[in-house]
Amino acid sequence: MILEAKDIKKSYGNRFNRTEVLKGIDMNIEKGEFVSIMGASGSGKTTLLNVLSSIDRVSSGHIQIEGADITQMKDKQLAHFRKNDLGFIFQEYNLLDTLTVKENILLPLSIRNMKKDEVDRQFERVAGELGIHELSGKYPNEISGGQQQRTSAARAFIHQPKIIFADEPTGALDSKSASNLLKKLQQMNVASRSTIMMVTHDATAASYSGRVIFLKDGLVYSTLRRGGRPQEEFYKEIMNTQSVLGGVGVES
Amino acid sequence: MRNRMKFIIIIVMLIAIVLTHLLTGTFSLAPGDLLALLTNQAGEDVELVLFEFRMPRIIVTLVCGAALALSGLILQVISKNPLADPGIIGVNAGSGFGVVLFIMFISGSMSQHLYALPLMSFIGGLATVLIIFFLSFMGGTFKSNIFILIGIATAMGVTGFVYVFTSMFDETQMEMLNRYFAGNIWGDTWPFVYISVPYILIVAAFVFFRIREMGMLNLDDEMLIGFGMNVNKEKIILIILSAMLSSLAVSVCGAISFIGLIAPHISRLLFGQDMKVLFFSSLLIGGVLLTGADLLGKLVLAPTIIPTGIVVALIGGPYFLRLLLKARQI
Ligand SMILES: Nc1ncnc2c1ncn2[C@@H]1O[C@H](COP(=O)(O)OP(=O)(O)O)[C@@H](O)[C@H]1O
Ligand SMILES: [Mg+2]
Numbered sequence: 048m049i050l051e052a053k054d055i056k057k058s059y060g061n062r063f064n065r066t067e068v069l070k071g072i073d074m075n076i077e078k079g080e081f082v083s084i085m086g087a088s089g090s091g092k093t094t095l096l097n098v099l100s101s102i103d104r105v106s107s108g109h110i111q112i113e114g115a116d117i118t119q120m121k122d123k124q125l126a127h128f129r130k131n132d133l134g135f136i137f138q139e140y141n142l143l144d145t146l147t148v149k150e151n152i153l154l155p156l157s158i159r160n161m162k163k164d165e166v167d168r169q170f171e172r173v174a175g176e177l178g179i180h181e182l183s184g185k186y187p188n189e190i191s192g193g194q195q196q197r198t199s200a201a202r203a204f205i206h207q208p209k210i211i212f213a214d215e216p217t218g219a220l221d222s223k224s225a226s227n228l229l230k231k232l233q234q235m236n237v238a239s240r241s242t243i244m245m246v247t248h249d250a251t252a253a254s255y256s257g258r259v260i261f262l263k264d265g266l267v268y269s270t271l272r273r274g275g276r277p278q279e280e281f282y283k284e285i286m287n288t289q290s291v292l293g294g295v296g297v298e299s
Numbered sequence: 300m301r302n303r304m305k306f307i308i309i310i311v312m313l314i315a316i317v318l319t320h321l322l323t324g325t326f327s328l329a330p331g332d333l334l335a336l337l338t339n340q341a342g343e344d345v346e347l348v349l350f351e352f353r354m355p356r357i358i359v360t361l362v363c364g365a366a367l368a369l370s371g372l373i374l375q376v377i378s379k380n381p382l383a384d385p386g387i388i389g390v391n392a393g394s395g396f397g398v399v400l401f402i403m404f405i406s407g408s409m410s411q412h413l414y415a416l417p418l419m420s421f422i423g424g425l426a427t428v429l430i431i432f433f434l435s436f437m438g439g440t441f442k443s444n445i446f447i448l449i450g451i452a453t454a455m456g457v458t459g460f461v462y463v464f465t466s467m468f469d470e471t472q473m474e475m476l477n478r479y480f481a482g483n484i485w486g487d488t489w490p491f492v493y494i495s496v497p498y499i500l501i502v503a504a505f506v507f508f509r510i511r512e513m514g515m516l517n518l519d520d521e522m523l524i525g526f527g528m529n530v531n532k533e534k535i536i537l538i539i540l541s542a543m544l545s546s547l548a549v550s551v552c553g554a555i556s557f558i559g560l561i562a563p564h565i566s567r568l569l570f571g572q573d574m575k576v577l578f579f580s581s582l583l584i585g586g587v588l589l590t591g592a593d594l595l596g597k598l599v600l601a602p603t604i605i606p607t608g609i610v611v612a613l614i615g616g617p618y619f620l621r622l623l624l625k626a627r628q629i
Contacts, residue, residue, distance in 0.1 A: 102524050122529070130527025141522040143514065145573045154515075155526055212525075 049209060049242050050076040050099065055108030057094055068094045070265035071108070076210075081236045081243045083253035085289065086262030092246040093214055095262065099244065100133055100212040101125045113209065130158065134203030134211040134241075138218035140195040142187040148194075149174075149183040152201045159206075173201040176238060177231050193224025197231065204235055213245040217252050229255040250289055254282035261292055268292060302576060305569050309583050316590045317361075321353050323594075325602060356487035358496060360593045360607070361586040363484075363548035364558055366499045368585020369506060370548070371559020372566075372577060373541035376513045377534050378446045381564060382622060385545030386556025388431055388450025390424040391480075392457040394549045397423025398479045399464045402472045414494060417486065417550035420479075424546025427457060432538050436531075479553045482608010484593060486551030495551045502543050507578065509537060514574035555608045557615025558585050564622065 057069040068091040076082055084092050097103035099110060101117050110117050112132070117125065134155075142151045149170065156166050174180050177197050187195055196216060203211050213232070217225035233255050236243050245256060253259045255278070261268040269288060273281040322328045326348050335341040336349060367385060374383035385391075397419035405415055431453045435446040465476060478485060486495065506513075512533050515523060523530045549555060562585035563577065570576045589607065592614070596605040 097521070100525070102521055126524075126527040126529055128527075129525055133525060135522060135525035137519065137522060139519060141518045143517055145514065145571070158526060158528075 048075055049078040049080075049113055050074070050244075051111045052099060053109045053111075055095075055098060055110060056106045057091075057098055057103070058106050067106075068265055069098070069105075072262075072265075072267055074099075074260070074267070076242060076244065078209075078242055079236070079240045080258060081233065081256040082245070083256040083259045084244070084246045084262060085248060085250075085253055085259055085285070086268070087292070088248065090262045091265050092248075092262060096212055096214050096244065096246050100135070100210075101129060130155070131206070132209045134206070134208035136196070136200050136203045136211065136213040136216045138215040140187070140192070140199045140219075142195055142198060144187055146186075147183065148179060148185050148187070148190065148198050151187065151198055152179070152183075152205055154202060155206050169205055169207070173204050176235060177201045177204075191224070193220055193227060196220060196224070196228055200228065200231065200235075204239070204241065207239070208241065210242045210244060213243065215246055215248070217247065217249065222251070225249075225252060250282055250285040253285050254278050259285055259288075261288060263292060302570060306580070306583070309580070309587060313361075313583065313587050313590070316587065316594055317357055320357050320590065320594050320597075321349060323598060323601075324348075324353065351488070355489045355492045356484060356593070357590060358492050359486055359551055360484055360589045362496045362499050363552040363555070364562075364585040364587070364589025365582040366503070366544040366548040366585070367555060367558040367589070368562030368566075368581040369503055369578070370541045370545035371585075372563040372581045373506065373513070373537050373544075374559065375563055376516050376574075377537055377541075379517075380447055381567075382560065382619070383447055383450075384557060384560035384619075385424075385428070385541065386549075386554070386559065387454070387619075388447060389427045389454030389457060390542065390545045391549055391554035391556060392454040392461065393427025394420040394424035394546055395461050395476070395479055395554060396427070396457050397421070397550075398476060399461050402468065402475055403464060414490075417491070417494060420550035421546045424549055425542045427453060428538065428542035428546070432535070432542075478606075480608070481606035482553040482555045482611065483606045484552050491551045495547050499544060499547050502540055502547070503582070506537075506540050506544075509533075509540075510574050510578055513537065513578075517572075552589075553606070553608055555589065555611055557611055557619060558588050560622075561615055561618055562588055564618075 052072060052074040054071045054073060055069055056067065056071055058065045058067040060066055072095065084095060086092050094103070098105045101120075105118055108118065117128065120128065143154070146154070152173065153166060153170060156169065174183060177200060179197060179201050182190055182194055182198065187198070190198070196219075200216070217228055220228065229252055232243060232245070235241060243256070245252070247253050257273050259271045261270070271281070271284055271288060318333075321333060322330065328345060328348065332341055332345045336345060370385045371383065374385060374388070375381050398416065400423070401416050401419040431446070431450045434449045434453070435442055465473060468476065512528070515528070516533070520530050545559065563581045565584050566577050566580040570580050589611070592610040593607045596607050596610040599605060
């Protein structure tokens with residue numbers, strides 16, 4: 048088990064005006080899994096991802112990552128943990144316009160002291176797997192949105208994190224670039240046994256993963272597993288659950 | 300290479316402004332006098348004018364212009380808002396409040412308490428920025444979109460306080476305060492150079508070592524937190540450095556606005572987004588702008604001198620409005 052969440056709750060606001068966004072979520076993620084989180088807009092997907100990835104703190108409950116309880120860690124410890132063990136992809140590509148694709152990808156490594164040949168080795172690895180080589184000297188504004196998001200994904204994988212957290216990574220992409228990116232994520236998931244946790248409101252995107260967790264009103268509503276089924280079949284089941292759940296797919 | 304050319308042009312402009320400054324004024328000099336000075340053959344009156352009157356004023360305006368520009372650049376990076384400026388968000392008002400307290404409780408003239416005045420002005424400016432910053436931190440995260448608005452509101456509040464106090468001022472006290480708010484370069488003698496320039500340079504050096512972080516702050520906070528960066532700490536450090544730069548500058552220069560807005564803006568237009576280049580170009584352009592404004596103020600209505608802050612405001616105000624209308628956001 049790489050991640051174990053127990054009864055996590057998260058509320059926003061002050062004493063007089065609180066909204067409970069997560070109302071007690073339990074979750075177990077195995078090492079090497081590719082999990083999607085779905086749910087209507089405002090159902091707390093981003094909030095869940097943020098607390099699981101320690102970007103935000105829980106109001107109560109416990110989250111263990113490889114046995115270490117991150118809800119008990121000090122800020123400094125957490126920062127260290129995120130830097131070494133986690134990778135992030137967001138809907139916005141978050142690339143620096145002043146750096147080349149390669150420099151952007153190496154950003155997480157530039158914060159630590161890593162030998163140059165090791166840096167190059169890591170870059171070769173992700174660049175090869177994500178098909179970045181021909182882009183590496185270009186600047187973000189010279190490449191397409193899909194290529195930018197692949198750059199962003201390469202940056203998330205560069206330091207071989209234990210878990211990748213992705214919040215709507217395909218949200219700004221057309222369907223072709225989206226499926227291209229998802230195929231790459233799937234390959235990375237298999238090839239490097241990295242665990243991926245992805246928030247999405249798109250059933251097609253979710254069908255690339257091995258398990259889909261549906262949120263509703265701050266609780267886990269249901270879970271679907273792909274098993275050995277073809278992607279098409281899994282997609283249909285996701286669509287069915289979505290329509291039962293209602294209100295999904297219209298993200299503002 | 301094109302960048303180098305632009306830098307050379309800016310430096311040439313700066314040299315031209317500095318030379319014109321040295322040679323013009325109530326006591327005008329010829330280029331030959333400068334040469335004579337270099338070869339130690341100048342008359343005593345020439346030496347007096349250049350060394351005791353013009354040089355310190357040029358150094359103060361040059362360095363303070365650079366400091367205001369860097370301060371503005373930092374604020375813009377932190378707030379992710381290109382309209383941020385130390386003057387607009389209340390450094391001047393806060394410093395002014397320090398000046399008011401000085402006039403009220405210490406002295407109505409600055410001759411006896413040379414250092415107390417800049418010190419109070421510095422503390423007032425710094426305190427105001429810190430208040431604004433902590434107000435924008437409410438709820439745990441720094442909300443850059445309301446940072447500027449909180450700044451403007453605080454500036455107005457503090458200015459209100461200033462006027463409450465001034466109702467008790469007599470004429471000389473009032474005149475002194477007006478000198479501050481008009482942005483008269485009042486600290487134009489060597490002692491002011493010594494109490495401001497070294498500190499500004501030291502703070503700027505600290506900023507230099509955070510250029511990397513400043514560049515990275517262009518990314519979303521979540522991403523930076525994901526990288527393991529302590530974003531709030533980084534912002535607090537930078538905002539303190541920025542507040543120190545601008546309040547040091549206005550404590551010897553008087554209330555000068557807009558330099559912190561315009562200099563980084565022109566820098567971006569000329570040089571793009573590279574933070575290291577922006578750091579140096581903002582410093583240079585800030586220096587050019589303030590020495591240039593000071594020169595204009597001296598020459599346009601000569602022998603009458605227009606306060607430098609007024610010249611800057613006359614140019615900076617419309618510039619700010621134009622940016623505001625173009626951006627349609629605060
Ligand atoms: N920082 C915050 N402060 C207050 N309320 C928040 C905050 N972040 C999210 N919320 C609220 O929590 C709910 C869930 O938000 P979010 O997790 O972003 O949903 P999703 O990603 O599923 O669209 C929403 O109603 C949102 O308004
Ligand atoms: Mg969301």
